[in-house]
Amino acid sequence: MARRSYKPVYIETYERGELDNRIEQLVAILDECTLCPRECGVNRNRDEHGYCNSGRDLKVSSVQPHFGEESVLVGTYGSGTIFMTNCNLGCVYCQNYDISHLGYGYVMTEAELAASMIKLQNRGCHNINLVTPTHFTPQIVKALKIAIEQGLHIPLVYNCGGYESRRTIELLDGIVDIYMPDIKYGDNTPAKRYSNVDDYVERCQAALKAMHAQVGDLKIDEQGLAWRGLLIRHLVLPNGLAGSESVMKFIATELSRDSYVNIMAQYRPMYRAFEYEELNRGIRMDEYREAIAIARRYGLHRGFSAL
Numbered sequence: 001m002a003r004r005s006y007k008p009v010y011i012e013t014y015e016r017g018e019l020d021n022r023i024e025q026l027v028a029i030l031d032e033c034t035l036c037p038r039e040c041g042v043n044r045n046r047d048e049h050g051y052c053n054s055g056r057d058l059k060v061s062s063v064q065p066h067f068g069e070e071s072v073l074v075g076t077y078g079s080g081t082i083f084m085t086n087c088n089l090g091c092v093y094c095q096n097y098d099i100s101h102l103g104y105g106y107v108m109t110e111a112e113l114a115a116s117m118i119k120l121q122n123r124g125c126h127n128i129n130l131v132t133p134t135h136f137t138p139q140i141v142k143a144l145k146i147a148i149e150q151g152l153h154i155p156l157v158y159n160c161g162g163y164e165s166r167r168t169i170e171l172l173d174g175i176v177d178i179y180m181p182d183i184k185y186g187d188n189t190p191a192k193r194y195s196n197v198d199d200y201v202e203r204c205q206a207a208l209k210a211m212h213a214q215v216g217d218l219k220i221d222e223q224g225l226a227w228r229g230l231l232i233r234h235l236v237l238p239n240g241l242a243g244s245e246s247v248m249k250f251i252a253t254e255l256s257r258d259s260y261v262n263i264m265a266q267y268r269p270m271y272r273a274f275e276y277e278e279l280n281r282g283i284r285m286d287e288y289r290e291a292i293a294i295a296r297r298y299g300l301h302r303g304f305s306a307l
Contacts, residue, residue: 008154009174009175010174012174013174014148020145022172023145027142030043030045031045035168038052038088038197052135053103054136058084058113059106059136060106060113061099062081063119063120065081066080072226073231074126078125078126079125082113090197092273097270097271100132110143110146111146114150114152115150121153125154128155129180130156132159133160134164156178158172160179160181161182163195164203164207165203166203169211178230181230186246201246208255215230235266238281239287240287244263244294245294248294257300261303269282
């Protein structure tokens, strides 16, 4: 799957004049915000704040090459990560809680965000990796247009928590090259208890189907770098709380057995996890091995290694 002649999908969308239309539609959503499934309905264009505690202005925590992401994104020079402040989820074990819950970050204009993308590209980063982008999607796409006009030409990664509106994902068709969602849960009971959301499973599954329909399975070039497709993350939680059986069954039977799935073992109690006895420890190796075994039973084989 070579990438020699590949150019990001957003360039074609820009060249045929469609990007302006998408920007217009996304910005209009902010009048009664329904960017994510919470559908708070606040007027963010007037700087009203809903669940994500975000108004009109884009807020960013950090911009940097990142070498701790998946190897297919990191390559030699790193993934160009831009961490957005705030979040539309309320995970009690969030490892980035200072950013996502406490709101650490600074206001950035769309022009400044575009300049940051270009700087990351100039530093050799292999992609622009937008971390927790959901609630700032209109501002990001406005910045993308500016960056394209300044020469941006590397893949765009949408690195999200999985609680997405299908409508918003559809408006990103032809804009995002690589979707990188979490599938945090296979059941809504822990989703409600630990992330304060009632319908995570249904919304996440619908969004991932839309993502996969747009970009397909993850495509990797001869240098080992991803350039298009779906990359799924699943964090194993202690005591089987992530519902890995249901998650792997969904991926294998409703998406593709060739899906690239990073089954992650790095859970540790952070933020408010100590308040929940069942979350107040790291995972055991046998729990991680069981998640791997489940994935293999369903025929999944990409993105994780046998132990």
